[in-house]
Amino acid sequence: MTTLQQAMERFLSVKNASPRTLASYRTGLHAFFDTLRLGRTLPDGSRVSLDPVTAEAAKLDEDWVATFIANLQDFSPATQNLYLAAVKGFYRFLLAERLASPHIPRIEQWIAERARKVPRRRPQFPREEIEQLIAYAESLPTLPVDSAGASLKSESSRRAAQQRARLRNMRDRALILLLADTGLRVSEACSLTLEDVNFFEGHLHVLGKGDKDDLVRVSQRALNALRDYLHERQAVGLSSPVHRGRPLSAGRLTPLFVRHDRAAGKGSPTPLDPSTAWDIIRERATEVLGGEAAHRIHPHSFRHYFVTIVLLATNNIEKARRLARHRSITTTQLYAEVDPELDRDYHEIFNTSRRTKV
Structure with missing residues (x-):
């Protein structure tokens, strides 16, 4: 006998998704299991409930979905859809594994x-x-780093602090330009390795949403910023050299963006995580725009910026979809109000024409 709890663990173990998505699915299924424990009222007025730890998976019918939807009404639409996607996937798994016989179209x-x-x-x-x-x-x-480590006593410690500050400046420039000119998701940028960069052909190999392999084109200014950053890292022994368009990593995968702070240590490079990248964007926004702007700009803002710039330049929604790697064109269409040709037509109709008539 396979219990619902065991079936859920099996489902999540074979689900092809990112760790973040799997964690969200687990949360959604736990909420669904709470509904099973609370129970539902049958047409004859009696109550039925299921304990996922002991209840056999075969006892789960599709009627529980209607009860779950009713219990989700206080959640945001986005959370509802995420949790229901997890539950629908779980039911499909039960059917495919012949652990239960739900009616999927009804769900x-x-x-x-x-x-x-x-x-x-x-x-x-x-x-x-x-x-x-x-x-x-x-x-x-070009910013001075002389003030970094000014409070430190030894000259070597001050030099090390200045070196870290210079590396952070080079890294942050490369990160911001890469996000702006490629539309990468911050999680994708943080997961890049040296081997993913091809300077000669001007592209990146990216593992996108759903573990999908993508080829992402990179602007020359972003490539130059990456090259400068890697050369600076190589100069202090933290990176492999760039050779014939591709960095050499001596047989091991080295993160493209790494931490440069005292806590990171002197061993193997510590990769940036999305949370740290978020902090970098916020800190740099505060430096140039003030604290209020830090709440309006975040890493995903650059993805919105990228799609908008592509649409303004090409007025081609399909090209924008492909460059942004949107699965559905309906996502790209959210940006389609940015239409330079339509703006010109509107100006001609309501501004130029009216002035001519007057």
């Missing part, structure tokens, strides 16, 4: 009819402030 119909829809809004981002931050990032390597 899908209930979700379509009763679950709250996530409102699709055009992404908002402060474009002018992002461009100011990008300009500031390009100047980071």
Whole structure:
């Protein structure tokens, strides 16, 4: 006999998804199991409940989904959809493994009819402030670092602190330019290794959402910033040299973006994580724009910026979708209000034409 708890663990162990998605699915299934424990009222007025730890998976029918949807009404539409995706996937797994016999079309119909829809809004981002931050990032390597470690007593400690400050400036410039010119998700940027960069062909190998292999094109200014950063790291013995377009890593994968602080230590490079990258963006935004801007700009703002710039330059929504690696064009269409040709037509109709008539 396979219990519901055991079935859930098996489902999550074979699910092809990122650790973050798996954690979210686990949370959603735990919420579903809470509904099973609370129980539901049957048409004859009696109550039924299931303990996932002891209940056989075969006892789970699709009627529990309707009860779960009702219990989710206080959650946001986005959370509802995430949890219901986890539950629907779990039911499909039970059917495929012949652990239960749910009616999947009925589940899908209930979700379509009763679950709250996530409102699709055009992404908002402060474009002018992002461009100011990008300009500031390009100047980071020229900023003085003499004040770094000024309170330290030994000359060697002060030099080490200045070296770390210079590396952080080079790294942060490369990170910001890469996010702005590629539309990478911050998690994708943080997971890059030296082997993922091809300087000669000007692209990155990226493991995107759903573990999908993607080829991402990179601008020359971002490549130059990456090359400068890696050369600086090589100079202090923290990176492998760049040779014929690809960095050499002596047979092991080395993170592209790493920490440069005292806590990181002197051993193997410690890769940036998305949380640290978020802090970097916030700190640099504060330096150039003030504290208020730090709450308006975050790493994903650069992805919105990237898609908008592509649409403004090409007025081609399919090209924008492919460069942003959106699975569905409906996601890219959220940015389609940015239409330079339509702006010109509107100006012609309501401004130029009216002045001519007057």
